Amino acid sequence: MLEIALILLLITSVAAIQTRYLRHAVIYLGLFSLAIAFVYLLYHAPDVAIAEAVIGSTIATILYLVALQKYKIFTIYYRLQDEEIGDSTYLSHSKQDLIKVLEKFCTKQELEAQIIYSKETIEAIKANHQYALIIEEIKGVVRITVHPENYKLDALTAFLENERRFKHAYAILPVEEDLL
Amino acid sequence: MNDHSQLNARTLPIVFPMILIFGFYVIVNGHVSPGGGFQGGAILASVFIAKYLGNPIKTLNLYKVQNIEKVLLLFLFVLMTGFVTLSIHMILHGSLIFYIILANILIGLKVACGFTIIFYRFVFYESR
Amino acid sequence: MRRRVLAVLMCIVCFVVIIASNKVPTSDDLPIATYITKNAFAETGASNAVTATYLFYRYYDTLFEALMLLFSIIAVIYMSIHEGDKYDE
Known part of the structure; x- marks a missing residue:
């Protein structure tokens, strides 16, 4: 289970850098946050996992999307x-x-x-x-x-x-x- | 988000109470279960983000929200310095649990106010 | 003048707080992480050791982190004010 999550981390991070569309990069970054929250959970750090899931995957993603749309x-x-x-x-x-x-x-x-x-x-x-x-x-x-x-x-x-x-x-x- | 959909506007208000309850649960149970003030505050702030996604109208007075936040921070200072440095908690049966719950609630509300202000400033003011 | 008085007052308050604050007793045979995980429940009554750490053993960290959040919010508000805007309308 941990290996799958770690491989997912690698895939999403490389995809976020290599994609040509900024919007896709934001979505990949949200997926990355979700995967790393899961990894934190498997390493017995549920507090960090909750913070990462809420902030990295929700608030940061929406802020990036709004900023992309504005500018x-x-x-x-x-x-x-x-x-x-x-x-x-x-x-x-x-x-x-x-x-x-x-x-x-x-x-x-x-x-x-x-x-x-x-x-x-x-x-x-x-x-x-x-x-x-x-x-x-x-x-x-x-x-x-x-x-x-x-x-x-x-x-x-x-x-x-x-x-x-x-x-x-x-x-x-x-x-x-x-x-x- | 320019043209908001009816689907979002109708279904998101159903979720509001659940997010609120979950946020307060995480804040108040911070001393026995994973979570705490910061995480719960971020969950509470996501209520306002969901509200924006459903209906992008600014009805919140951000000036008041910031004043609330400052007052909460002042309370936090007073609570922490008073309880911990002057050892008032020794009077209360020597137990710190009351102090911890109160500080968690203060931090949670403060963080919720802060994230709400940041999000609303970004959304409504960062355009020309 | 008022600012200087305030600064001196702040320094005095900080000094008093630092002098009067309680210290985490460290025994030499245990590292601090082991000490906290062993004694957190007995000393604070919080079974979540993380909460006990950031609200009791390391409360300055929490306090100034909250202050940092307030500063960043002030910076965001200052940056997003445009010409001719009121503060909030």
Whole structure:
């Protein structure tokens, strides 16, 4: 019984470090707390086991989850075409509307929008930067490229369908997750 | 937790009394069974966390809670220094059990207040 | 001035408390862990030796741990006050 719990400790701790999603890491940490509480119990320290189970597995997990939800920066790259820079139409009213709609989405989801205008190609942004969305407008169609780990995709789709002010034609291009 | 579910809001209030009873059991029986003030206080604080998960509305006046906590800490100081250093417990049949139960209760309530304040500050104030 | 008086008063109180506090009798043949597990029930009446330890033999530990919790709460409150907020509303 003790061996199983100790092996579970190893598995959960390694998984908490190696996972790519912060939310999964928090859950693994809660599992780790539960397992180590069991180990304390088997070593005849029930007081420590109760404290660990309550604090490590309940309060710390919920605090981490709340903190993750509160502080999340949502990076949006706006890729500019050459002609947009030439006549500076990217400051025009309709383009700013698009930005405002996205900021409203971020406020609703309790995210912090960070908008970066860029001239790099989409492949360069994908390779070199942390991003959540990449937007570019080609001939009046807004193309939204979504990061593969972005779990707000469904919420974004529903929001854009329900938003009345958003009059642009748009296409969402989810990126397939490449297994490196 | 932005859009809270009806399931949580309806079922969590059923669990509140049980968590409360278990917390007080752990606090009061700290001298005979595993547990004690700190653990029981943390269990009591989890009642407020469950309340937040069910219905995220802030109805608690944190200022009052912090004042309660300070008063409890003062009582704890007075109790510990009085009972233990000045040996008042020798008058009470030479037994310390009364002192231990009282100190456990004070510590438990204090820790419950403290964790509640930390959690509510994080949840309601740490956003802009 | 008031702070200095308070500090001097605190020092005096601490000194008196340290002088007047009872000592755990240690016999030379027993280490302290064995002493506590043997004599905890007889001396305090608590059958849980952990409780007897943190409330009787090592009560300063408990006391200042409670004080530490209060300090950390004050720090959390101070850090989470934003501009233009009242303390609590």
